[in-house]
Amino acid sequence: MKKILLPFIIAAVTASSMSFASTxxxxxxxxxxxxxxxxxxxxxxxxxxxxxxxxxxxxxxxxxxxxxxxxxxxxxxxxxxxxxxxxxxxxxxxxxxxxxxxxxxxxxTPARLVTAKNVELQPTAASLGGKRIGVFQGTTANTYAQEKWAIKGVDVVTYQSQDLVYADLVNGRLDGAFQDAVAADAGFLKRPIGKNFHFSGPEINNETYFGxxxxxxxxxxxxxxxxxxxxxxxxxxxxxxxxxxxxxxxxxxxxxx
The missing domain is CATH 3.40.190.10 (Periplasmic binding protein-like II)
Known part of the structure; x- marks a missing residue:
């Protein structure tokens, strides 16, 4: 679905007025x-x-x-x-x-942990010890989980898409999923697939990681x-x-x- 680059057209416009028509x-x-x-x-x-x-x-x-x-x-x-x-x-x-x-x-974009409703975990290395936590590769949640939890022994599992994280959470291959709180709420917890899950622990708003x-x-x-x-x-x-x-x-x- 990639298209050939159409550069911003400067001809036919004045130096003081940039037009984005036909761009x-x-x-x-x-x-x-x-x-x-x-x-x-x-x-x-x-x-x-x-x-x-x-x-x-x-x-x-x-x-x-x-x-x-x-x-x-x-x-x-x-x-x-x-x-x-x-x-x-x-x-x-x-x-x-x-x-x-x-x-x-x-x-x-705060981040939050999602687990099954009968599970209560905190987003800390101490609480997540021995657990498998799924994250979407390349995200701020992944960076945070790797630097705060994985180095302390938590099994942080990366996936190529957020949907794959949720699929393994539902299938019992993960103990929790860590991601953007808004996306988790509207894209998982409020959908039928997420009916047996909930937010576990508080939001994380660390600006160094989540901006x-x-x-x-x-x-x-x-x-x-x-x-x-x-x-x-x-x-x-x-x-x-x-x-x-x-x-x-x-x-x-x-x-x-």
Whole structure:
């Protein structure tokens, strides 16, 4: 589904007024993270991130081209100029800011542990000793689990998608799953597949690992694109469009969490 790069057209516009008409913005996404990004049975993409991206492109008079990728391949693809931006529930963390730039926050991203309802665990190495905890590779949850738990003997198991984590949790191959709390709530616990599971222990909001929220990833040099996207996000927040889109997925303030 990758398309040939259509560079931002500078001809036919003045130096003081950049037009994004006839421009395709290639947005990298890993479509296995409900309710933010999913692939429907017909192959089309849907979810909160997809709706946000399409609205942003609309406000920029640009065309969104969604490029699917493994999550841990998104930053390399951006740096290699195979995509123009990352819109895939990517947290703005100090480590990632050394590699890429981000837009302003688009929503909050605390992390949380999920276990069976008859199991109570805390998100600590002491509580998780001898347990198997599933994480989605390339995520902030994976980094946190590896550096805080795995080095102390917890069996942290990485998967290529969040859905695979949930599948093994349901099948009893895992004692718990650790991931974004919002995604776990709307994409698992509120679905039939998650009826026998619950959040175990408190949220983790460590900014070193989980940042200040999710944003759209960009190359450091693409300052004009960043300004245009930030402007679109700000206008969506101001005129109520953001809240309207969010209400289709969440019954709480996703931006403020």
């Amino acid at each position: 395709t913005i290639r947005l990298g996404v890993e479509p296995g993270y409900a309710p933010f990004e999913i692939k429907k049975p017909d192959g089309s993409l849907a979810g909160f991130d997809i709706d946000l991206g399409n609205e942003i492109c609309k406000r920029m008079a640009a065309q969104c081209s969604w490029v699917e990728s493994d999550f841990d391949g998104l930053i390399p693809s951006l740096k290699a100029k195979k995509i123009d931006a990352i819109l895939s529930s990517m947290s703005i963390t100090p480590a990632r800011l050394k590699e890429i730039a981000f837009t302003q926050k688009i929503y909050g 200040v929220g999710a944003g759209i990833g960009l190359r450091h040099e693409d300052t004009e694109l960043k300004a245009k996207i930030d402007q679109a996000i700000s206008s969506m927040l101001a005129d109520g469009t953001y809240a309207k889109i969010a209400s289709n997925y969440f019954d709480f303030d996703i931006y403020g969490k």
